[in-house]
Amino acid sequence: MTDTPKIQRLTKRPQFLAAAKGVSLARGAVVVQRLERNDGDPAIGVGFTATRKVGGAVDRNRCKRRLREAARAMVPLHGLPGSDYVLIARQGTADRSWDRLLDDVKSALTRLATTPGPGRSGKADDGPTTPDTPPQDP
16 A cells, blocks of 8 residues: 555645645635745645635635645545645635535646646646747748
8 A cells, every 4th residue: 555645734824825826726616825835845734715705704614624624635545745735725715515615626636646747837737838930930
């Protein structure tokens, strides 16, 4: 059986700000941000946040609890070692069915795992890049 990487929590504001400079991807009821740390540590960092737009404190805490459980199930399987992830709750996170929420997190993690870091364009939704070719004169 393969050895799963160590999962650690992101708790400090600078860690969240750094992850925001990486690539991000919105899927259904969650936005996932990923930053490759390049520090040689294979641990995966995971943080959770929900803005007041989601609702009051009770709603935000419920959303973060659901995201924590989804991350506990999906990050060891689909997260990249040496990366930090921030899962951001969206409006539908609290009401989304559990299977759909897991699917949202899984699809975001797998897409971000195949996306290069922010050196390319900073967004994961760009799709594949093609080399620039000069315009053809008629």
